[in-house]
Amino acid sequence: MTEESNLEKVLKSGKFAVTAELGPPKNGDAKVVREKAKQLKGAADAVNITDCQTAIVRMSSIAAGVIAMEEGIEPVIQMTCRDRNRIAIQSDLLGAWGLGARNLLCLTGDHQKFGNHPQSKNVFDLDSMQLLDLARNLRDAKKFQCGEEIEGEEPRFFIGAAENPFADPFEYRAPRLAKKLAAGAQFIQTQIVYNMDKFTKWMEAVRQLGLDKKIYILPGVTPLKSAGMARYMQKNVPGLDVPDEYIERLKGADDQQKEGINIAVDIINQVRGIEGVAGVHVMAIEWESAVPTIVERAGLR
Amino acid sequence: MIVGSQKPIEEIIATTCDYKRLLVIGCGACVTVCFAGGERETEALASGLRLAMKHKKIKAEIEVEMNVRQCEWEFIEPLADKVEAADAVLSTACGVGVQFLAERFPEKRILPALNTSFMGGPTEQGVWLENCGGCGNCILASTGGICPIARCAKTMLNGPCGGSQNGKCEVSKDIDCAWQLIYDRLKSQGLLQLMTDYTPPKDWTPARDGGQRKIVREDLKIPND
Known part of the structure; x- marks a missing residue:
């Protein structure tokens, strides 16, 4: 096993883990990353650094991860298959390891249609499953994807993946997690959980397959900043199923941000009670400063 | 065609x-x-x-x-x-x-x-859909006769991504999710195991990435003596 990642140590110890997310800026300003890192420091065991999320050009995940490390954050480098073929991916993984990154999240990546360069050509030489297998083989077999031996130091990442329990076909979502586990995933961060019924059902299927004992599951939690944001997500993000109840709570609140944090804490408390949940992944989108309050209020720090 | x-x-x-x-x-x-x-x-x-x-x-x-x-x-x-x-x-x-x-x-x-x-065919009067990506190494035997190379926006080879919703692709409500179709087809044939099996990275050398492709059939060539 790897054991070089703090996140891995925390999860192995059985402590309820917290990961957060840091979105790099749409410019080259390191100060933005430092500022966000400072807000998140101490609030999470590791912090995902997104890789041009929603296909919008941002500072690279690895570069921003290194800046975050300088601020005392342990990064989880997100790596998507959208923009790189297997040559570029492996090259970046060697570089990320060489620069000190120890956690890797393997993603297929959002389609470029959603971003600011919809005219671009996508790559998708690999899918997330194959990326997991690749990262594991770099570490455990000390081999590149082509089968060639790595001479010298191999990247030994603690490897994660994502899963969306709310996507279709629903019955395939737990078997798909099993497939990710078999391909090398050691931890899973899920799509944002608002639909607790569906998440609970998915977790039941996950437990039936015995997966919760073999992989650390961290449900995604995102504080709603306003009733407007909640309505937008309800309408525009397929499968997210933001319940009307939350929208009403936000609308009726004097301070919507405060209520958004209350809801996030409620959600954390609920998922924490589900057997097989090993931690939470708090994604405060462009609202990193909310994370310390949320984890403190949820009693996680 | x-x-x-x-x-x-x-x-x-x-x-x-x-x-x-x-x-x-x-x-x-x-x-x-x-x-x-x-x-x-x-x-x-x-x-x-x-x-x-x-x-x-x-x-x-x-x-x-x-x-x-x-x-x-x-x-x-x-x-x-x-x-x-x-x-x-x-x-x-x-x-x-x-x-x-x-x-x-x-x-x-x-x-x-x-x-x-594209290479495809008509599905109704006035409508044509793409079917084949011409990748040079056909995988239809393991995908229920539905091609994810041509029909999945991310050419996924190991099942649907997280953007499959109500049978549609996240890219557009007008595009069927190829993997939902594959799932339904394989399920009806009792072959869902094929979606549990891991598909390794594809060898793209028979695809277009190596420049102009060529097929030579020695049995059909006319000797030029």
């Missing part, structure tokens, strides 16, 4: 308006079947161009020829005299036909009238 559609008329006018004698050549193969470059469409295009030239007060002779298949030398050859007499040729064939003409008549301007889009 190869499916294409006619370019916007303004674009065709812009590329052809400098030529006094224009030969428009239609194709009797795929593009006839998909109503893009058959006799009817080619005649209609020529009429449209004649009108446009008249409107622009450009004197141009626009003639139409039909061709059985522009992607075979033997069907191109009979057109040699007509092509030689023209200043430029507008082809309503697919990109293959355009290139065959251009190769046979290298000194001549050969212009495309179509945008060649």
Whole structure:
């Protein structure tokens, strides 16, 4: 096993883990990353650094991860298959390891249609499953994807993946997690959980397959900043199923941000009670400063 | 078949308006079947161009020829005299036909009238869908006869991504999720195990990434002794 990642140590110890997310800026300003890192420091065991999320050009995940490390954050480098073929991916993984990154999240990546360069050509030489297998083989077999031996130091990442329990076909979502586990995933961060019924059902299927004992599951939690944001997500993000109840709570609140944090804490408390949940992944989108309050209020720090 | 559609008329006018004698050549193969470059469409295009030239007060002779298949030398050859007499040729064939003409008549301007889009077929009157990505190493046996290379926006090989919703692709509600279709097909055939099995990274060497591809059949070659 790897054991070089703090996140891995925390999860192995059985402590309820917290990961957060840091979105790099749409410019080259390191100060933005430092500022966000400072807000998140101490609030999470590791912090995902997104890789041009929603296909919008941002500072690279690895570069921003290194800046975050300088601020005392342990990064989880997100790596998507959208923009790189297997040559570029492996090259970046060697570089990320060489620069000190120890956690890797393997993603297929959002389609470029959603971003600011919809005219671009996508790559998708690999899918997330194959990326997991690749990262594991770099570490455990000390081999590149082509089968060639790595001479010298191999990247030994603690490897994660994502899963969306709310996507279709629903019955395939737990078997798909099993497939990710078999391909090398050691931890899973899920799509944002608002639909607790569906998440609970998915977790039941996950437990039936015995997966919760073999992989650390961290449900995604995102504080709603306003009733407007909640309505937008309800309408525009397929499968997210933001319940009307939350929208009403936000609308009726004097301070919507405060209520958004209350809801996030409620959600954390609920998922924490589900057997097989090993931690939470708090994604405060462009609202990193909310994370310390949320984890403190949820009693996680 | 190869499916294409006619370019916007303004674009065709812009590329052809400098030529006094224009030969428009239609194709009797795929593009006839998909109503893009058959006799009817080619005649209609020529009429449209004649009108446009008249409107622009450009004197141009626009003639139409039909061709059985522009992607075979033997069907191109009979057109040699007509092509030689023209200043430029507008082809309503697919990109293959355009290139065959251009190769046979290298000194001549050969212009495309179509945008060649994909290999697919009609699903209803007036609707065509892409089916094959021509990857050179067919995987349909393990995907229930539904191709994720051509039909999944991310060419996923190990099941659907997280963007599959109500049978549709996250890219557009007009696009079916190929993996939902594969899942349903394999389930009905009792073959869901195929979606549990891991599919390793694809070898793209038989695909287009190695430059122009070639198939050689020694058994069919004519010895040139």
